[in-house]
Amino acid sequence: MSDVLPLFSLAGETALVTGATRGIGAAIADALAAAGATVIGTATSAAGAEAIAARLAAAGHAGRGVVLDVDDHAAIAALEADISAREGAVTILVNNAGITRDGLLMRTKPEDWDAVIRTNLGSVFATCRTFIRGMVKARRGRIINISSIVGVMGNAGQTNYAAAKAGMMGFSRSLAREVASRGITVNVVAPGFIATDMTAALGEAERNALSSQIPLQRLGTPADVAAAVLYLASPAGGYVTGETLQVNGGLWMG
Template structure:
């Protein structure tokens, strides 16, 4: 089992709010050196314990030059990325007959190709170190599908194939690649839903509630821990049982 330093260099894309910010906080609070990317809306201050640190880097993951620059900034401040959490994503929901090529391309370019861009750069440094963790944030929708989300579901399903291919390609160098697939999570995005819609959603979840962002972050932190060193190519649902069978 590969050994990890007490304070690793961790990069979380889309870490300025919601699930991404909760993941960044979880790593920072255990003393890791955490960097987050954001396209707009700089993240709030993050509490840091021990020798940990926190860095916010403006980066549009659909722009290759931005990604290159962000990795250089992170490496200069914290060292090569040892843990990558590819979380950044967007939605452009509409029924398939109304979905434009632009709607489809924008979501896939951010959610899937953006994840590829950051994983490729992270893998380069991890291969030199002969260790690393790559964790993709997918969705229950990527496994079960959802009306009006052909683009989003396709992008999130693609992360599973990407992770499993990387798991086979990089595993011999003690680099793991896994997927976390959240269900409905209590975030700013879901807070704007009507009470009727929230009740309808909760009725589909066996546990009868939304997940908290901290519950998703806890699973991500576990996958990056020494205890998860032999988990590779896995898809871990954090969905209250919503996606069982998928």
């Protein structure tokens, strides 16, 4: 056991998780903190940031909550300055914040296209560009971008979301090649259908129909996704880069 556990230890690491208030992001923040990382989790509101801080404190974990709109690139730069002054370089960056603005293409408004591309893909460009400098100086780092099964399968009514999520995969492979020599890995986790607020809009009948299509016969949980992120962030995942890890119960097998 003692030989196995250090493979998943994040002691001494500082992790930034965007969208850590609920759902998948909250589970990721909790898992990284439980593995020993100091976790900075972002929320879009002060109340959300306070809730993240309270959750981490209640579990006896190191970290804090901060307010961040990932569409605001100046705020990302300001957050980097704040973290560098308080915790030092971010060595694990998890881009999890995401939104949907679903609709068939013919009815998709340009503003719904722009919002999804900006929040789900533009934010990844901005955070990676901002936080990679500290990783380069530290000569180590892990970037994990949360994409979606929809980025590989497609989904009617989600052209904007699928474009952003597929874009993350190409972006991550390219960045992985740029920074591998600096000891930094860049990977993608692509969840299938996970029980969170984002999928709560589906009715029970729709959820049951979906489960019957999934080889493992159930929707995923945020903890299922967090475990994959922990693997890629930990020493155990150190030789994996430019990869997309599908966490989808077998619904799509690449």
